[in-house]
Amino acid sequence: MGPPPGPDVRKAGLHRVFREVSIMMIDVRQVSHPEAVRRYDTEELRRHFLIERLFEPGKVLLTYSHIERFVIGGATPQSVPLKLESDKATIGSPNFLDRRELGVFNIGGPGKVEVDGTTYVLGHRDALYVAQGSKDVHFSSDSPDHPAKFYLLSTPAHHRYETKVVRIAEAKKMDLGDQATANKRSIYQMIHPDVVQSCQLVMGMTQLDAGNMWNTMPCHVHDRRSEVYLYFDLAADARVIHLMGEPDQTRHLVVADGQAILSPPWSIHSGVGTRAYTFIWGMGGDNIDYTDMDMVAMDQLR
Ligand SMILES: O=C(O)C(=O)C[C@H](O)C(=O)CO
Numbered sequence: 001m002g003p004p005p006g007p008d009v010r011k012a013g014l015h016r017v018f019r020e021v022s023i024m025m026i027d028v029r030q031v032s033h034p035e036a037v038r039r040y041d042t043e044e045l046r047r048h049f050l051i052e053r054l055f056e057p058g059k060v061l062l063t064y065s066h067i068e069r070f071v072i073g074g075a076t077p078q079s080v081p082l083k084l085e086s087d088k089a090t091i092g093s094p095n096f097l098d099r100r101e102l103g104v105f106n107i108g109g110p111g112k113v114e115v116d117g118t119t120y121v122l123g124h125r126d127a128l129y130v131a132q133g134s135k136d137v138h139f140s141s142d143s144p145d146h147p148a149k150f151y152l153l154s155t156p157a158h159h160r161y162e163t164k165v166v167r168i169a170e171a172k173k174m175d176l177g178d179q180a181t182a183n184k185r186s187i188y189q190m191i192h193p194d195v196v197q198s199c200q201l202v203m204g205m206t207q208l209d210a211g212n213m214w215n216t217m218p219c220h221v222h223d224r225r226s227e228v229y230l231y232f233d234l235a236a237d238a239r240v241i242h243l244m245g246e247p248d249q250t251r252h253l254v255v256a257d258g259q260a261i262l263s264p265p266w267s268i269h270s271g272v273g274t275r276a277y278t279f280i281w282g283m284g285g286d287n288i289d290y291t292d293m294d295m296v297a298m299d300q301l302r
C-alpha cells in the first residue's frame with residue numbers, strides 16, 4: 001500500500017509501531033497483562049488504553065489493537081473522498097475487509113460511504129455495517145464546511161453477511177437509569193443480532209439525558225468480550241473520567257471529545273462526565289450476546 005513506511009519505533013525497542021502512509025496512519029497497540037497495568041503511571045495508561053487521535057481533516061487514522069485484533073479509526077473526508085486501504089504489515093490481506101467486518105458510525109455532518117460501487121447515505125448518527133469480503137470502501141463528505149466524521153470499528157470475520165445501513169430510528173432502544181443516580185440514558189443497539197447480522201461485531205450508542213453523567217455504573221466485566229468506547233458530543237472544556245482496571249485495582253483516564261478507550265476483557269468500564277455526553281460502544285469476542293456481563297458488586301470496587 002502506497003509509499004514506504006515511516007519510522008518503525010519497534011526497532012528502537014518500544015512497545016508499539018507507528019507508521020505513516022500517505023493520508024492513512026496506523027498505530028499498533030500490544031495487549032497488557034492486568035498485573036502489569038497495576039504499576040502503570042498516567043502516561044503509560046494513556047499510551048496503552050487511550051486513543052487520542054481519530055478525527056483529523058482529510059485523514060484516515062487507524063489504531064490496530066491486539067485486543068480482539070480490533071481496528072479502531074476515524075475517517076474525516078474534506079473535498080476529496082478517502083479510501084480505506086489495507087496495510088501489509090498489520091492487516092496482511094490485499095483488501096482491508098478480505099478477512100474483516102466493519103462498523104461505521106457518522107458523528108459529523110452528512111456524508112456517504114461507497115462500498116464496491118454502491119453508495120450509502122449516512123446522516124448524523126446513522127451507522128453502516130460493511131460485510132466481510134467488500135473490496136473498495138470510500139468515505140466522502142457532502143460539504144467540506146460541515147464534514148462527515150466516520151468512526152470505524154473492525155473485527156476479524158470469516159463469513160459474509162449483508163452490508164446494511166442502520167438509521168438511529170431503526171435501532172433497538174433501551175431506556176435505563178434514573179435522574180436520582182445521574183445515569184438516565186438511552187442505549188441504541190444498532191449492530192446487534194436483532195437489527196443486522198454480523199460475525200462478532202456488536203455496536204451501538206448510549207446517550208445520556210441532560211444533567212446525567214454516569215454510564216455503566218454499577219459496572220461489569222465480560223471476560224468473553226472486549227469493548228471499545230468512543231466518547232463524543234463533549235464541549236471543548238468538558239471531560240469524561242473513564243474508569244478502568246480490575247475491580248479491586250481501579251484506575252482512571254481523562255478523556256476529551258472524539259477520543260476512544262480500549263477496554264480489555266478483565267477491565268471494568270464506566271465513566272462520569274463533567275456534563276452529559278454520548279458514546280459509541282463496540283464489542284468483539286466469543287459471543288454476540290449484549291447481556292452477557294458479570295456484574296461487579298459495589299463492595300468489590302477499590
Ligand atoms: O450505558 C451503558 O450502560 C452502556 O452503554 C453499557 C455498554 O453498552 C456495555 O458495557 C455493554 O457491555
Ligand SMILES: [Zn+2]
Binds near residue numbers: 220227269293
Ligand atoms: Zn460492557
